[in-house]
Amino acid sequence: xSVLITDAAFDPAEQLRLFTHASKGAGAIVSFTxxxxxxxxxxxxxxxxxxxxxxxxQRGMEDAIDKARGRWPLQTVSIxxxxxxMAPDDPIVFVATASAHRRAxxxxxxxLMDYLKTEAIFWKKEYTEDSERWxxxxxEDYKDKNRWNx
Amino acid sequence: xSVLITDAAFDPAEQLRLFTHASKGAGAIVSFTxxxxxxxxxxxxxxxxxxxxxxxxQRGMEDAIDKARGRWPLQTVSIxxxxxxMAPDDPIVFVATASAHRRAxxxxxxxLMDYLKTEAIFWKKEYTEDSERWxxxxxEDYKDKNRWNx
Amino acid sequence: MTTLIYLGRxxxxxxxxxxxxxxxxxIKTTDDLRAWLNTRFSSPTPAFDQSVRIALxxxxxxxPASLGTAIEIAFLPPVGGG
Amino acid sequence: MTTLIYLGRxxxxxxxxxxxxxxxxxIKTTDDLRAWLNTRFSSPTPAFDQSVRIALxxxxxxxPASLGTAIEIAFLPPVGGG
Numbered sequence: 001x002s003v004l005i006t007d008a009a010f011d012p013a014e015q016l017r018l019f020t021h022a023s024k025g026a027g028a029i030v031s032f033t034x035x036x037x038x039x040x041x042x043x044x045x046x047x048x049x050x051x052x053x054x055x056x057x058q059r060g061m062e063d064a065i066d067k068a069r070g071r072w073p074l075q076t077v078s079i080x081x082x083x084x085x086m087a088p089d090d091p092i093v094f095v096a097t098a099s100a101h102r103r104a105x106x107x108x109x110x111x112l113m114d115y116l117k118t119e120a121i122f123w124k125k126e127y128t129e130d131s132e133r134w135x136x137x138x139x140e141d142y143k144d145k146n147r148w149n150x
Numbered sequence: 151x152s153v154l155i156t157d158a159a160f161d162p163a164e165q166l167r168l169f170t171h172a173s174k175g176a177g178a179i180v181s182f183t184x185x186x187x188x189x190x191x192x193x194x195x196x197x198x199x200x201x202x203x204x205x206x207x208q209r210g211m212e213d214a215i216d217k218a219r220g221r222w223p224l225q226t227v228s229i230x231x232x233x234x235x236m237a238p239d240d241p242i243v244f245v246a247t248a249s250a251h252r253r254a255x256x257x258x259x260x261x262l263m264d265y266l267k268t269e270a271i272f273w274k275k276e277y278t279e280d281s282e283r284w285x286x287x288x289x290e291d292y293k294d295k296n297r298w299n300x
Numbered sequence: 301m302t303t304l305i306y307l308g309r310x311x312x313x314x315x316x317x318x319x320x321x322x323x324x325x326x327i328k329t330t331d332d333l334r335a336w337l338n339t340r341f342s343s344p345t346p347a348f349d350q351s352v353r354i355a356l357x358x359x360x361x362x363x364p365a366s367l368g369t370a371i372e373i374a375f376l377p378p379v380g381g382g
Numbered sequence: 383m384t385t386l387i388y389l390g391r392x393x394x395x396x397x398x399x400x401x402x403x404x405x406x407x408x409i410k411t412t413d414d415l416r417a418w419l420n421t422r423f424s425s426p427t428p429a430f431d432q433s434v435r436i437a438l439x440x441x442x443x444x445x446p447a448s449l450g451t452a453i454e455i456a457f458l459p460p461v462g463g464g
Binding site for chain 3: 184200201203205206231242243263266267268269270271272273274275284285286287291
Binding site for chain 4: 034050051052053055056081092093113116117118119120121122123124125134135136137141
C-alpha cells in the first residue's frame with residue numbers, strides 16, 4: 001500500500017510499470033490517471049495549483065485505502081497525488097489497484113477516485129489568462145461518492 | 151480507436167504511455183490489465199493457450215468499441231489481446247479508455263472487459279504440470295455482462 | 301469442397317482443427333450437419349450440441365439455417381477471452 | 383501563541399496563509415473564534431461559515447468545541463482533489 005503526495009511531476013506509465021511489478025500473481029490491475037484539463041468555463045487554463053495540509057491529507061488517503069481494503073480483496077494499492085503548480089495535460093493523480101478479481105480492482109479504483117474528488121484534503125485553484133478561481137467539488141462528485149454508502 | 155490481436159508479448163506500461171500520449175486533453179484515463187494467473191483449481195499453471203478466429207474476433211471487438219462509444223463520450227479507446235502461448239504473469243489483455251469524464255472512462259473500460267470475458271471470440275486452454283483443460287466463462291462473468299442490458 | 305473449422309475444445313473432439321471435404325448431398329442444413337458430426341465424432345454426450353454456434357463464411361447464423369453455398373463452416377464452443 | 387492556518391480560498395480572505403498570535407481571552411470555543419474572524423476579516427458574506435471545518439492540532443473537531451490547548455488551528459473550506 002503506498003500513498004505519495006509530491007510536488008514533482010510523475011509519469012503514469014512508469015508508475016504502472018512499478019505497480020505491475022509489485023503485483024505479481026494478481027490477475028487484474030486497474031489504473032486511473034487524472035490529467036489537468038486545458039479548458040474551463042472561463043477560458044483556456046494556463047495553470048492549476050493544488051494545496052494539501054499534511055499530515056491530515058496523507059492520513060485521510062491512508063484511511064481511504066484501509067476502507068477499500070475492508071470492502072474488496074486487494075493485493076496492492078497505490079495513490080500518487082500532485083501538489084503545487086501544474087500545466088494543462090500534467091498528471092494530477094494516479095490510482096492503481098490489483099486483485100485476483102476484476103470487479104474488485106475496478107470498483108476499488110472507482111471508490112478511491114470518488115473519495116479523492118470529495119473528501120481528500122486538497123484545494124485547487126485554476127488560472128486562466130485573465131482570471132483565477134478556487135474549484136470545489138461538483139454536485140455529481142458528491143452523488144458519485146454517495147453510491148458507496150449502502 | 152485501436153484493436154490489436156497479437157501473438158507477441160506486450161508491455162502494459164508502454165501501452166499506457168502511448169495511449170496517454172494519444173489522448174491529450176482527455177482529463178481521465180482508465181486502464182485494465184489482465185495477467186495470466188499462476189494457479190488454477192487443479193494446481194500450478196504452467197501455460198495458457200489462447201486461440202482466436204479472425205476476422206470474426208477482430209470484428210467483434212470493433213463492434214464492442216462502437217457500442218461503448220454509443221453509450222459514453224469517449225475520446226480514445228484501445229484494446230490489445232494476446233493469442234498463442236503465455237506463461238503465468240504474462241499480460242493477456244489491455245484495455246484503455248480516455249474521456250473528459252471520470253465515470254465514462256471507468257464504466258466503458260468495465261463494459262469492454264465484461265464483453266471480452268463473455269462474448270469476445272477466444273478460447274482458452276490452461277495447462278498444469280499434469281493436466282490441460284479448456285476454460286469457459288464463469289456464471290459471474292455472464293452476470294457481470296448482464297449489468298449493461300438495462 | 302467445404303472447409304470445416306473446429307475451434308476450442310472441438311479440435312480435441314475432431315482430432316484436427318480444420319478439414320476440407322465434400323459434404324454428403326443429404327447435408328443441407330445446420331441441423332443435418334450437427335447430427336452427422338455427432339455420429340462421425342461420437343462421444344458419451346454429443347459434442348456438437350446447442351452450446352456450439354455455427355458460423356457460415358465468418359457470420360454466426362441464426363439456426364436452423366440452410367448451409368447454402370458456404371465454403372467455410374466454423375464450430376464455436378462458448379467463447380471468452382480476457 | 384496560537385498558529386492559525388487559512389487553507390484554500392481562506393488565504394485570500396485573510397491575506398495570509400498562516401499567522402501566529404495570542405488569541406483574546408474571551409475566545410474559548412470554535413463558535414467564538416468563527417465570530418471573531420468574521421469580524422476581523424469582514425466580507426459581504428461571512429467567510430468562516432459552517433461550510434468551513436476547523437481542525438485543532440490536525441484533527442477535525444466536532445463543533446461546537448472548546449479550543450482547549452490547541453496550538454495549531456486550521457480552517458478548511460470544502461475539499462476535493464483528483
